């Protein structure tokens with residue numbers, strides 16, 4: 001299992017300090033769950049430093065696929081690795097929509113992440129419109145295909161996929177465990193034999209109250225959290241839910 005907190009554009013040095021102190025103070029070791037936090041770029045050094053002694057990894061929220069050069073405001077994969085990142089999110093729907101990132105650009109980011117030794121967390125998700133029109137599976141298949149065509153299936157043995165239905169992100173409207181499981185099974189099916197070991201996260205209004213029922217689904221391997229990762233109690237509870245489900249031990 002893997003639980004990743006995407007802080008998006010939230011925090012200040014003081015707020016991050018308080019949040020991470022609170023998480024570390026109540027942290028109990030997890031045997032079967034990897035955990036990562038993806039802060040805004042400018043706070044990577046602070047978060048890496050504060051988490052350096054512990055088991056929580058750090059990731060970037062995006063990257064520019066180019067090596068370096070005249071790309072004002074951008075950050076490269078090498079820079080993220082340099083800062084101590086292990087993961088990087090690519091293709092988050094907020095960036096696809098607000099920064100007009102295309103499937104092809106996301107594929108370039110995926111390749112650049114791996115080239116720089118980072119594990120890409122590839123986000124895919126359908127709009128409410130697509131779901132209502134019965135086109136959710138087509139939408140996801142298309143987003144995945146562009147990256148699979150560019151990187152090859154084998155590349156996914158060092159990558160994570162996150163299913164984040166757009167209608168569930170930040171809306172409080174979580175996909176039901178059945179809806180998420182159905183899509184995760186479909187996603188796994190796109191990877192042939194490699195699909196068996198692919199880590200597929202669910203993201204979209206995951207909370208402490210619904211995490212166990214999502215994690216209990218056989219094709220849900222963890223969560224990509226937005227809002228819940230900004231609250232120490234919720235973040236810890238969700239990581240512990242993942243551990244409970246993974247180990248089969250209820251606390």
Ligand code: 13P
Pocket residue numbers: 006092164168169170171172203204205206224225226227228
């Ligand atoms: P919420 O958990 O706030 O819905 O956000 C999910 C998300 O976008 C994580 O990347």
